[in-house]
Amino acid sequence: MGSSQPGPSAVQLAAYFGLIEVSSLLRHAVEQQLKEAADLSYVQFQLLATLGDAPDGSLRMTDLADGVVYSRSGLTYQAQVLEKRGLLARSTSPEDERSVAVTLTAEGREVLGRVFPGHIAILQDLLFARLSAGDVDALADILGRVRDHMRHTPPRSAAARRRRAATEGDAA
Amino acid sequence: MGSSQPGPSAVQLAAYFGLIEVSSLLRHAVEQQLKEAADLSYVQFQLLATLGDAPDGSLRMTDLADGVVYSRSGLTYQAQVLEKRGLLARSTSPEDERSVAVTLTAEGREVLGRVFPGHIAILQDLLFARLSAGDVDALADILGRVRDHMRHTPPRSAAARRRRAATEGDAA
DNA sequence: TAACAGTGATTCGAGTTCGAAGCAACTGTT
DNA sequence: AACAGTTGCTTCGAACTCGAATCACTGTTA
Numbered sequence: 129m130g131s132s133q134p135g136p137s138a139v140q141l142a143a144y145f146g147l148i149e150v151s152s153l154l155r156h157a158v159e160q161q162l163k164e165a166a167d168l169s170y171v172q173f174q175l176l177a178t179l180g181d182a183p184d185g186s187l188r189m190t191d192l193a194d195g196v197v198y199s200r201s202g203l204t205y206q207a208q209v210l211e212k213r214g215l216l217a218r219s220t221s222p223e224d225e226r227s228v229a230v231t232l233t234a235e236g237r238e239v240l241g242r243v244f245p246g247h248i249a250i251l252q253d254l255l256f257a258r259l260s261a262g263d264v265d266a267l268a269d270i271l272g273r274v275r276d277h278m279r280h281t282p283p284r285s286a287a288a289r290r291r292r293a294a295t296e297g298d299a300a
Numbered sequence: 301m302g303s304s305q306p307g308p309s310a311v312q313l314a315a316y317f318g319l320i321e322v323s324s325l326l327r328h329a330v331e332q333q334l335k336e337a338a339d340l341s342y343v344q345f346q347l348l349a350t351l352g353d354a355p356d357g358s359l360r361m362t363d364l365a366d367g368v369v370y371s372r373s374g375l376t377y378q379a380q381v382l383e384k385r386g387l388l389a390r391s392t393s394p395e396d397e398r399s400v401a402v403t404l405t406a407e408g409r410e411v412l413g414r415v416f417p418g419h420i421a422i423l424q425d426l427l428f429a430r431l432s433a434g435d436v437d438a439l440a441d442i443l444g445r446v447r448d449h450m451r452h453t454p455p456r457s458a459a460a461r462r463r464r465a466a467t468e469g470d471a472a
Numbered sequence: 473t474a475a476c477a478g479t480g481a482t483t484c485g486a487g488t489t490c491g492a493a494g495c496a497a498c499t500g501t502t
Numbered sequence: 503a504a505c506a507g508t509t510g511c512t513t514c515g516a517a518c519t520c521g522a523a524t525c526a527c528t529g530t531t532a
């Protein structure tokens with residue numbers, strides 16, 4: 129099996145590397161700003177922002193975790209941290225005793241508001257500074273499509289296969 | 301200061317969220333594959349791949365860390381791990397006793413080769429599946445420009461300002 | 473050549489992350 | 503009603519990450 133696969137084109141690699149690199153650099157820059165402005169990590173901000181976006185500022189743990197692409201256990205940890213800081217509140221749902229609703233507090237909203245301007249400034253400086261309106265349109269369109277595709281494409285990993293197989297009686 | 305700033309446009313937000321979400325999802329998917337195929341984490345793969353890309357398969361620690369957007373101390377840790385596994389070798393440069401050259405071993409190259417096909421398959425399935433050639437071109441072009449801009453734009457964070465100020469005698 | 477800042481890397485502690493295992497509540501069955 | 507299976511969340515241990523402090527070498531300046 130030497131060089132049988134055609135492999136990705138140079139442009140594909142450039143797109144892939146660009147994606148990884150840009151998101152890494154952006155994340156680092158944003159993380160800096162968040163830490164200074166309100167001593168928040170990037171995930172913490174994502175959690176608060178996701179809650180802020182929710183219709184009533186409240187979400188179930190699982191949905192919140194899915195929203196930010198984050199592990200359940202990691203979310204439990206951060207939810208505790210943020211609850212201790214008074215930025216969000218947790219309450220078990222009356223309908224389903226298992227599920228925990230996470231809600232943004234007034235202070236959480238306040239912090240979010242305090243952090244936002246700087247956050248947006250970084251985006252402008254770093255991400256959008258050299259892009260035309262058309263570029264931004266294209267980015268949003270393309271990445272939106274990719275995201276939808278990814279969200280609707282279940283992982284075909286062995287772990288997933290194993291999990292699926294276990295419920296079907298397949299062992300090989 | 302209620303709603304004085306115009307704020308980012310909806311398209312800008314979509315582009316930003318798309319970027320973050322796609323890179324997160326992609327990273328998770330890839331991480332799965334890497335763990336199964338060769339028990340590698342994503343950073344470990346990035347390190348090996350970056351080395352594999354270097355002309356002689358060798359780089360200084362700092363350059364390697366910059367290449368993958370990673371902390372120095374984190375790199376030291378992973379370099380130790382990967383060295384113990386025999387995937388790379390470290391040797392102090394004869395010219396500069398401080399600097400450490402990291403080199404991909406034959407086994408490192410072998411592992412890289414073993415992991416690559418699956419890696420590429422994921423990219424095809426998840427990232428490129430629904431994109432036209434034009435989409436990929438646009439992505440590569442836009443993200444390439446953004447990356448260059450980010451690489452050439454020093455962070456304007458307070459930390460950087462503090463660091464800079466310290467060398468200039470500014471304290472306010 | 474002795475002080476000095478600058479640079480490359482490591483060590484250390486504290487905080488964070490994940491997956492596996494566990495617990496509790498819900499949803500079908502039968 | 504009792505059972506197995508599922509789902510939602512938390513706990514736990516181990517691995518990972520980062521920044522600050524540190525060590526060691528290099529270059530510069532007096």
